[in-house]
Amino acid sequence: MKVALFVPCYIDQFYPQVAIATLELLEKLKVSVHFPERQTCCGQPMANSGFEHLTQPCNDLFIENFSGYDYIVSPSGSCVLHIKDHLHGNETEAAAIRSRTYELTEFLTDVLQVKQLDATFSHKVGLHQSCHGQRGLKIAQMSELVAPGFSKSESLLKMVRGVELISLNRKDECCGFGGTFCVSEEAVSAKMGKDRVTDHLQHGADYITGSDMSCLMHLEGILKRQKSAVKVVHIAEILNA
């Protein structure tokens, strides 16, 4: 199995430990992982701002980097959703990449079918279900639908020794990051983030985790401003702990 690691640009630059944890976790599970070094960005920030027509160079570069792999795995639901929905160019290659790109927790659950993990993380953990992973990739059931519940992230976290998952008042409310929304609609974005943080704090979380570092970066910014001792941690770091 030839697997390429797709590391979102902001994780590469700000949260290298998340990419390292993803890599190490996959290696522990006997997956041979390669990081195509000429990768940059999937183009999502531009596309979500209405500039999808400018993203062809990003698409071409993505196709150049990620063609020929059995799977492409990324620790970001949002970037994966963008690739799955909007990667175009050389259509044969693009279609292959779109169907082979997986967010980390869905790769672990659906492809590797992981049933146990050798990891320990003895803390109270709040799980933030990021919208693009949940409602876009369907990593977890959505509270709006009348349908049986499931959560791939939650199932994986339950395999980690010591993890105590807290419940939330609103289990899948958006955190308000939203790409450029976080600055173009600063007031609402920050308020949404504060409300998400409060929900986790009220239920006694030591850590807030999730599968999208962009949401966690936003929540971290609020926690730090509040001088809270509560930390954010990407789910890959817990699964690899």
Next chain:
Amino acid sequence: MISGKNFEDVNETKEHKSHADLAERFNRDEDRVNWHDKTLWFIREKRDKAAWQLPDWEKLRETASQIKHNVLSNLYDYLLAFEKNAQTNGATVHWASTPEEHNQIVHSIIQKHGVTNIVKSKSMLTEECHMNDYLQARGINVVDTDLGERIVQLAGEPPSHIVLPCIHWKKEEIGELFSEHLGTPKGNADPQFLTAAARQHLREKFMTSKLAITGVNFAVAETGEFVVCTNEGNADLGVQLADVHIACMGIEKIIPQRKHLGVFLRLLARSATGQPITTYSSHFKKPRPGQELHIVLLDNGRSERLGSEDFRNALKCIRCGACFNTCPVYRRSGGHSYHNAVAGPIGSILAPGLDMKHYADLPFASTLCGSCSNVCPVKIDIHDQLYKWRQVIVQQGYAPGGKKIAMQGMTAVLSDPNIFRRAGAFGRWIMRYLPFLVNNPLNPWYKQRNMPEAPAQSFRKWYSKNRKNHG
């Protein structure tokens, strides 16, 4: 000190307050935002409970969506059938291309009967046409009879929500308003008491109005009848005590057959407020003996929207308001921040079709979280349409200039691995652009959030040291 040019800029922003500006103003009172958010979330929870009562909920949504799809694909025939059947039933059918024409038609009917006081039950369509202002300017006194609408009307405001028009008002404020306009004792803010006062005040209007206007929830092509849903009974009371009934509807309100009401009425109130059905669901077929019935069909861009594969699904909307209640942005920005008759997620995909320049900000007033599409009883792909409107708005040139240049620069860097690596090395070039500080010299991120700390090395640097030679 202000140069002429800057002064112009100031004026321009004043004229076109964007959603972001209006939302920022709404957020200055955080307690009120919390209250607004909780009130609407409570309604979302009631909707969830009601939906879970029906094992067929998702099937009903799918069925409703398919029926509406059939409507869009046969609208021409259905409109003709509805017109013919409504005429057979004794109604006069009018067609209006524009809001102006709609208002003229309504005004001419009112004039013909020499009426000056009219009652009107809830109709978002007449809000879309700004009909009240049009009629008031011509000496017609229009009284909104839905309690929430009456409250905002007394306050001189438009509704902030299509189902809950005064959801942004606190009871104490309504007490003050009623004290001023209806003479209730100062300081009494008891909802029971205030509702009783409104009942008395509006009963007199019902008893003296010879002409009643209503909206239309569903119009049945097969029979020429139409259904109006209310909880208060204000539409029925107005119509049954009047000599003339004018019903105003958009051309997309048609449904094929009477039996399809069984699908839509099961979804409408449950989605809107979590009630199993509204108190009154009245099927108006023939006017009462001696009464005149007029039906005004409005287009206002709908027939054009029908031709757009990307956006026509928005015409399926049954105006339940579920997308408002679930929207985390709406709950924290209030209906008026959308500066359009229909606010919320659905308003944000309807408005740009009416005036793309004026409403260019609305598709951006969303995180694209997708909750709206999941609660929609007719399965409109609301958040996908928000994304698509963003592309259209930018391509039509309605994106702010600075944003465009920054996005081009961002693409240049992000699509070139060499520049990207170098830029990263220069103290994290990306810091300037992510988190998306495009065209924002004052760094709005930092206002309420700390920046992430730059690590000692990037992942790619770590990888080249720790893995490259092993792989």
Next chain:
Amino acid sequence: MDSREKILSQVRKNQPGVAMLPDLNFSSSSDNIAEKFSTVLVNIGGAVLEVSGWDELHASLVTNFTNKRIVTTIPELNQRIGTVDFRQDPHLLENVALAVLPGKFAVAENGAVWITDEMMGDRALPFICENLALVIRKQDILPTLNEAYQQIGMSSYNLGTFIAGPSKTADIEQSLVLGAHGAKSLVVYLMK
């Protein structure tokens, strides 16, 4: 070209390719149907009373409305309550304290009762009266609106309405208040 032609030609030009209508097959259950109807109606502010005959029904009506104006369109009650000339101005019904009207059937899932204009006396009556009583046979309760519309079928009426509970509003801070503009109370009599 007038607006009608303009709109219709644009609609014809722009409407998408034909999409079929779906089947309307939904699950329903008639188990404990009267109980379910009662629970739902009580939850939305109404009341349900089971009666075994017209005498019992009449006795129940008058206890709460002594010396008040009661109007009915049910022939069996006319000799006890009296008749009204419904050709008069509907505004004169404003002082009706209680209207007693027959319903065609009720719907368990939402507490609604279907009533058409020929049963209303005057169409204003169910809405202008201060209190409303609807009478149906206990066996005329249907599980869902789906069955309700099968029952209605293509029957002809000039005005038909589902009434579910008393008039209400929650427009002031989501506080539920009964008696907005229409009837302040609603009781459904189930005739055994």
